[in-house]
Amino acid sequence: MAKNILSVLSHTEYGNLEDSDIGLFASAFAPATGNQMTILLSEDAVNYALRGQDGTGIKIAGGTVQPGFLIETDIQSVQDSKIPVYALREDLAERGIAEGELVKGVKLLGRNEFGKFVDQFDSVWNW
Amino acid sequence: MPDSEPQPAVAGEETVQVDNRGMLCAQGILRLMRALAPLPPGRLVRVLSTDPAAEEDYPAWCKNTGHAFLRHEHDQGVIVSFMRKRSE
Numbered sequence: 001m002a003k004n005i006l007s008v009l010s011h012t013e014y015g016n017l018e019d020s021d022i023g024l025f026a027s028a029f030a031p032a033t034g035n036q037m038t039i040l041l042s043e044d045a046v047n048y049a050l051r052g053q054d055g056t057g058i059k060i061a062g063g064t065v066q067p068g069f070l071i072e073t074d075i076q077s078v079q080d081s082k083i084p085v086y087a088l089r090e091d092l093a094e095r096g097i098a099e100g101e102l103v104k105g106v107k108l109l110g111r112n113e114f115g116k117f118v119d120q121f122d123s124v125w126n127w
Numbered sequence: 128m129p130d131s132e133p134q135p136a137v138a139g140e141e142t143v144q145v146d147n148r149g150m151l152c153a154q155g156i157l158r159l160m161r162a163l164a165p166l167p168p169g170r171l172v173r174v175l176s177t178d179p180a181a182e183e184d185y186p187a188w189c190k191n192t193g194h195a196f197l198r199h200e201h202d203q204g205v206i207v208s209f210m211r212k213r214s215e
Contacts, residue, residue, distance in 0.1 A: 028153075028157050028160060029188075032156060032185075032187045032191070073164065077161050081160055081192045
């Protein structure tokens with residue numbers, strides 16, 4: 001039976017030769033399993049919602065991350081694949097990120113809405 | 128054929144190729160998503176994979192995201208999957 005899953009990303013990747021966030025690409029796979037996935041960006045992971053970041057040309061320990069850390073493309077792509085993306089309003093504000101700076105389609109969620117929001121899911125993944 | 132059914136691939140049709148050889152299907156799906164994002168609706172996409180899970184994962188992923196899965200072909204150990212981007 002298909003599950004309704006919330007995937008909560010709360011950290012950003014660093015020191016990783018992968019070209020995307022591990023939680024993000026695991027979440028992107030959910031439609032192949034017949035499950036409905038929703039992504040919530042919280043804490044430092046709200047930085048993923050900021051539009052206009054260029055993650056190409058990154059080198060770690062002399063190795064180039066190929067094709068680059070394409071987080072804006074990935075946030076847009078998962079939405080195109082019917083995976084809604086939310087970001088916590090207060091965590092954005094604490095980091096100085098305004099609503100008008102977000103990747104298109106990202107929805108805002110307030111902390112006071114969080115409990116009711118989580119109740120609609122069968123399970124929650126934390127990354 | 129009803130409009131709602133995906134159009135089969137036509138010989139010579141312009142195709143976007145995604146090379147996922149050597150990677151697991153989960154990672155390959157993210158690359159497929161990236162490739163699909165800028166394409167116009169209806170564009171034919173050809174995915175190369177070596178992960179046997181591609182046989183089941185791509186049809187299931189297409190079914191649940193609204194894209195049209197067309198078929199697999201096999202070429203010297205490579206699974207070649209054809210799919211068409213959904214209408215907006």
